[in-house]
Amino acid sequence: MPTPPPDTGPPTWEVSTAAASNATATPGSGAPTRRLGLALTVIATAQLMVVLDGTIVNVALPHIQTALGFSDSNLAWVVNVYALVFGGLLLLGGRSGDLLGRRRIFITGLLVFSLASLLGGFATDQA
Numbered sequence: 424m425p426t427p428p429p430d431t432g433p434p435t436w437e438v439s440t441a442a443a444s445n446a447t448a449t450p451g452s453g454a455p456t457r458r459l460g461l462a463l464t465v466i467a468t469a470q471l472m473v474v475l476d477g478t479i480v481n482v483a484l485p486h487i488q489t490a491l492g493f494s495d496s497n498l499a500w501v502v503n504v505y506a507l508v509f510g511g512l513l514l515l516g517g518r519s520g521d522l523l524g525r526r527r528i529f530i531t532g533l534l535v536f537s538l539a540s541l542l543g544g545f546a547t548d549q550a
Contacts, residue, residue, distance in 0.1 A: 480505050 480502060488498050520528040 476509075477505075 484498055484501065487493060487501055488495075493501070516528060516532060
């Protein structure tokens with residue numbers, strides 16, 4: 424009866440560095456640097472929009488409190504619900520990007536956001 428191979432410990436995993444080496448820019452080629460710069464600009468703009476949205480919600484809290492008659496404890500729920508909805512939509516968008524393509528979902532999100540902002544800008548009253 425053959426003996427089983429000796430236990431050599433936990434399995435080891437090899438990590439490919441091909442993607443990292445392809446992403447680094449060389450001084451002679453301008454394309455990877457441009458793509459990385461564009462990606463950084465898009466990510467920084469998206470992060471700015473997230474922070475700006477949070478700031479707008481916090482600045483609007485006193486007006487929300489007087490207009491809707493919220494108490495201080497109920498006013499805290501405005502921020503909590505905003506964070507929960509934002510997180511849920513972030514998860515939904517991430518999964519949609521996995522299933523339908525990240526670029527398609529990103530562009531769709533930008534279009535929906537732009538259209539909603541445009542409609543909000545054209546609003547003449549609070550209705």
